Amino acid sequence: MKHFDKKAVKILLDAHWKSGWLDKTAVGASDDDILYAKSKGYWFDPIRTDHDDLVLKLARARREITPKEVGDAFLASLSSRRLELRSALGSFAFARQFPDHKMSPSEIRTVPSGAVQCQVCGHYGFNEPQAEDLNVLNFERHKWGGVRHDDVIYAWFDLSQFRREPQISPTKADVEIFQTILGIAANLPDDASPSVLARELREAVKSNLDERRVLIEILSMAGVLKPRNRPSYDREFVNPSQRQHTGQHNNDWGYPAIWWRGSDGVNASALAVFFPDIEFAEKQG
Ligand SMILES: [Zn+2]
Numbered sequence: 001m002k003h004f005d006k007k008a009v010k011i012l013l014d015a016h017w018k019s020g021w022l023d024k025t026a027v028g029a030s031d032d033d034i035l036y037a038k039s040k041g042y043w044f045d046p047i048r049t050d051h052d053d054l055v056l057k058l059a060r061a062r063r064e065i066t067p068k069e070v071g072d073a074f075l076a077s078l079s080s081r082r083l084e085l086r087s088a089l090g091s092f093a094f095a096r097q098f099p100d101h102k103m104s105p106s107e108i109r110t111v112p113s114g115a116v117q118c119q120v121c122g123h124y125g126f127n128e129p130q131a132e133d134l135n136v137l138n139f140e141r142h143k144w145g146g147v148r149h150d151d152v153i154y155a156w157f158d159l160s161q162f163r164r165e166p167q168i169s170p171t172k173a174d175v176e177i178f179q180t181i182l183g184i185a186a187n188l189p190d191d192a193s194p195s196v197l198a199r200e201l202r203e204a205v206k207s208n209l210d211e212r213r214v215l216i217e218i219l220s221m222a223g224v225l226k227p228r229n230r231p232s233y234d235r236e237f238v239n240p241s242q243r244q245h246t247g248q249h250n251n252d253w254g255y256p257a258i259w260w261r262g263s264d265g266v267n268a269s270a271l272a273v274f275f276p277d278i279e280f281a282e283k284q285g
């Protein structure tokens with residue numbers, strides 16, 4: 001069993017970030033540090049994989065995890081600020097109805113590297129297996145609780161790490177923080193955007209703005225903060241053409257959080273799936 005290791009986390013974070021993303025050429029750590037982080041399970045050699053292999057890996061990882069386990073880990077992240085525990089709820093929500101499929105290249109969505117987007121799941125892949133860097137994914141997991149839960153490679157990596165790590169039980173303090181978050185989300189003005197919610201949560205949970213944004217995106221993927229009349233991962237797999245953007249250039253919220261408004265409030269049925277022990281009354285006061 002892997003154990004939480006503060007020093008290894010610091011090596012991972014420092015290898016990628018110094019008051020901003022490190023330049024590609026500056027990413028890395030000393031040989032000793034890499035050996036240490038590897039020995040603790042926080043640093044990885046690149047793996048060779050492709051889209052179809054990742055689809056199988058994700059299906060296997062998902063089978064070993066229950067909704068309540070990722071819900072409990074999310075709760076336990078709130079007072080501990082262990083962001084990697086928070087991440088699994090987003091990845092699990094994405095994986096839940098993930099379809100078994102082969103790479104289905106889209107003709108229009110290619111990027112300069114030559115990668116082509118799969119029309120079914122949105123992953124950018126190549127014709128042949130590629131070396132994939134897992135350390136950047138692990139960095140994102142520990143730094144923010146993940147930033148691409150809707151990519152098969154991240155979701156698989158996140159859930160497979162989650163399974164290797166010891167579970168922490170949520171405390172009374174975690175439950176209270178979560179109830180406060182839900183209370184705020186349920187009682188904002190009807191037109192309040194996710195950015196307003198991110199601001200209003202600043203006293204509720206020890207966090208910076210980036211962390212609160214990810215927290216909201218994870219709850220939205222789980223269907224707890226669910227925009228009405230939009231395809232939602234709690235009902236069906238949402239393919240990339242359905243993950244629509246508002247078209248506002250300065251709006252970089254992910255789907256579906258980008259569409260959530262105060263009038264959508266909190267969705268009790270998704271709460272019951274991931275947080276069966278949480279009591280929540282919709283409107284307060
Ligand atoms: Zn152990």
Ligand SMILES: [Zn+2]
Nearest residue numbers: 118120121122
């Ligand atoms: Zn795909």
